[in-house]
Amino acid sequence: MNRRIRLAALAPLVVSSLALGPAALLTGSAEAAAPSLVCSVKKSATAGKYDVSVTGATPGVSVTVTGGTPQNQFASTALADDNGDMTTSGFIPVGRVKAGEEGGTMVNCGTVKQAEQQDAQAQYSAGFQKGMAETRAGCAKKPLAQGFAQVDPNFEKGYNAGAQAALNSKACQGQ
Structure with a gap:
């Protein structure tokens, strides 16, 4: 095969791959990034009571907060507000506190002892x-x-x- 013909045949392929390369990088993922939950536990003014604050939830979605030990559990569920925030308060037994959206992964908020x-x-x-x-x-x-x-x-x-x-x-x- 003639050298000129080879270059003429390959040139459109090289140009098209160079043109499509950046275009492929510019297209985003079809899925939006899921919000990431952040939560914290603070001791309340009432003895034995703790406040749990959750941020980064999907607005309007149920958020569940759990805590305690297998023998002594605390659980509270509420809807995240328009900003994706949710706060609950209760008598949480000693142990780890977690929060998560309905059907989602639970994240660690900390422990009562840390609070x-x-x-x-x-x-x-x-x-x-x-x-x-x-x-x-x-x-x-x-x-x-x-x-x-x-x-x-x-x-x-x-x-x-x-x-x-x-x-x-x-x-x-x-x-």
Whole structure:
């Protein structure tokens, strides 16, 4: 076969494959990407109660939250709102908390113990900040004001540590 004829026959094939290559890459998948659920567990103000927040659900679809142990279960189902969010609250026994859309895969939200630890750290930090600010204002430790509710022990520990840190600071040591 003549060399020119070979090139003439192959040229349209090469050009068409080069033209179709980028077009094939531009076409997207027919399926839309499924939303990805994200959830978290937080300790509620009510003793023993926990709040579970779910985001990224398909709006209007049932979302189920489960938790606990095989002997002691918690389950709650509600529709995701227009933003794909769902929140539930309940007395969740110790154990892992999961959430998932109806017929979908369950995702881990965390454990009740993790929620308690996060709450303890948040209470300590808030107490530390308040103790530091109130003590630094006059370089004298003020007693922690007790309201009608009992003060969280972690908040009180943080308050005392913050007050002590303020008393030991350069600002108060110079007075």
